[in-house]
Each structure stands twice: as structure tokens, then as C-alpha cells.
Amino acid sequence: GVGPSDTMAMEATPGEGDDEPTRLHVGNLTRHVTQAHIREIFGTYGEVSHAELVVDRRVGLSKGHGFVEFQSRKDAEEALLHLDGAQLDGARLKVAVVLVKRRPRSRSRSRSRGRGREPYRG
Numbered sequence: 001g002v003g004p005s006d007t008m009a010m011e012a013t014p015g016e017g018d019d020e021p022t023r024l025h026v027g028n029l030t031r032h033v034t035q036a037h038i039r040e041i042f043g044t045y046g047e048v049s050h051a052e053l054v055v056d057r058r059v060g061l062s063k064g065h066g067f068v069e070f071q072s073r074k075d076a077e078e079a080l081l082h083l084d085g086a087q088l089d090g091a092r093l094k095v096a097v098v099l100v101k102r103r104p105r106s107r108s109r110s111r112s113r114g115r116g117r118e119p120y121r122g
Helices: 004-010 035-043 073-083 106-111
Strands: 021-029 048-056 060-070 096-097
Touching: 021 035, 021 073, 035 048, 035 060, 035 073, 060 073, 073 096
Parallel strands: none
Antiparallel strands: 021 060, 021 096, 048 060
């Protein structure tokens, strides 16, 4: 079993990224699942700041996947642990963390600024 010392070890690095918002991608949703359902189900594990169902605008139906953003990383990981592979409306959910791209370094930004200019010919 998991003893008290194990949980202490996990919390030894205080708040390392715990408070940063974390997005989860939720896949394999049936057409009956609504945005409200997603928010409600994932909300069991923590504060959901945003829930979004990807909808095919031409037909107005769900494309079968969406995104849920949690206020804290810890809550997102808890939801991932419990809901990945869980059954919802007869289908197994596929839940994965969406990696948020960090801001590009100034070096890469300066390179793109030069685009469109004539190359220097000496």
C-alpha cells in the first residue's frame, strides 16, 4: 500500500507548477455529450476554468472531442487519472494533457522579424 511517507515525498517540492492552469484534451465523446456534461464531470476533480466541445459548424454536431482547462495542474492530473479510459455514454474516454507551448525565446522571434526583407547582397 501507499504509506504516509510516500505522499510526503510527492509533496516535497512545494507547489512546483501546481497552480498553473492545465488543459486536458478529451476524446472519444459521443454526440449526446454536451459541454455542460464535460464541465460537470471534470468539475468533480477541481475548478474548471474553461470547457469547450469541438463542434462541426456545418451540421451543428459534436466532432467527438473537446478541451477542459483546470485552474490547477494537480486537479487536472487527478481528473486524468480517474477519467482516462472511463465510460461515458457507452464510450471509453481518452484524456490527455495538452502541453502548453512556452513563449518562444527572443532569438527565434528576431529571426522571423527579418522575413520579407531582401537578403543582403554585398
